Amino acid sequence: MSIQNKSTEDLIELRLALQEDTRQLRDEIRAISIELDRRHDMDVAKKLAADLSPAQREALRNELAQQG
């Protein structure tokens, strides 16, 4: 059914529903982006950690522990 045949009230309701769906989708996309970023950062961190000497690991652990 084309939107030309819908009543104004129906269209307003439909628009509200679609806006809500869009909002939810955007929130989900944002949450997924944050999670992907987090995983990417962890992958990078693991690779960098593998390049550190035992002394550097210890020094960095202490430095990070101080930051809380």
Place this chain on the structure above:
Amino acid sequence: MPIQTLSVAREKTVVALILNGRRVMAMPWQTADELRLAIREQTRAARAGTVTAEITIRSGSAVLSVRHEGGLVLLIGDGRLLIDMPPIIAERLWRSILVQARKAEEVAKAGQIALDQALLIRSGAFFGLTDHPVIRAEAIKEAGHNRLLRSAIPSIRSTEVFGVPVVSHETRSPYLQLRDLAARMPRDQRRAVLATLAKGP
């Protein structure tokens, strides 16, 4: 003449010439730009064998002159010959100075660049004016929160995630990279990094 090493260094907005490990001259980016133009001109003249006047550049108390003689480009500091080099080396030198001068200029004008970049981001033009991470971060903040920009270009939701794709070349040590990465992470993720470090290789 024994083997000489000449390099160009930069500390924030200052460009320095280092000869055999010793700092010969430190100058603001504007002076560095003048110097690279002088070296470029003398390099071209040395190649072509044309006669040109010596070019003198002053920065604070230091005086640096550039001229060419017998096909070589000469750098003279306070009346003493610092180094003479064939045009091919002189060209590498002025190109290095150019790169460092541009970087120094970028730092000196960081605030303006960040605002310009913010305007571009907000207007939807997704290309980068800079690949300096701090300036980019500032631009993203400005694009999202600058009141004047938001009222002038209100079409973008202020909660939208902004970003500009860049190619960056990482030259820092893994230690510094990991330290900075962890510092940007939320606390729970930082703990995960700590656990990774504790596990050992």
